[in-house]
Amino acid sequence: MIKTMCSTLLVAILLLTTSHSYANAVSADNIARGKQLWQQKFNGKAPYQQRSCETCHGNNLSKAGKHIRTKKLIKPMALSANSARYTEAKKVQKWFYRNCKWTMGKTCSKQQQADILAYLKSL
Numbered sequence: 001m002i003k004t005m006c007s008t009l010l011v012a013i014l015l016l017t018t019s020h021s022y023a024n025a026v027s028a029d030n031i032a033r034g035k036q037l038w039q040q041k042f043n044g045k046a047p048y049q050q051r052s053c054e055t056c057h058g059n060n061l062s063k064a065g066k067h068i069r070t071k072k073l074i075k076p077m078a079l080s081a082n083s084a085r086y087t088e089a090k091k092v093q094k095w096f097y098r099n100c101k102w103t104m105g106k107t108c109s110k111q112q113q114a115d116i117l118a119y120l121k122s123l
């Protein structure tokens, strides 16, 4: 009886842990899609006709970027270079909203955001 209970419990724990890690799994596909989106160029209004996430964040994400309009420095986006990144959900949401609109002319889907985050966190 106790033995059966124990093995049932064990199976339950195993199922829980596997489904949990599956839900959080980041695949190479996510990272590749995020990178592609990050580098993709979109058309915008003058004087910034060609826009991408790199327009302000630069193409070396371990280094600071520079805001195209205000010229202010933007700290590195690579998680390995800036551990304060992506720690505040509200901040992440706010900037995804703002920057996707400015860069792509539309908001990013949840999947696109997850892919971009997977890419930035992999760096």
Ligand code: HEC
Binding pocket: 038, 052, 053, 054, 055, 056, 057, 067, 068, 069, 074, 075, 084, 085, 086, 087, 088, 091, 092, 095, 096, 099, 100, 102, 103, 104, 116
């Ligand atoms: C016009 C300039 C500009 C462009 C283009 C831009 N960003 Fe940003 N981004 C900023 C600024 C400014 C901040 C806030 C300062 C900071 O976090 O260092 C920021 C912050 C962020 C953050 C918040 C990071 C955190 O620590 O929570 C995310 C996510 C982000 N940007 C994603 C993007 C994505 C995705 C694109 C392309 C679709 C993009 N950005 C394009 C200027 C820009």
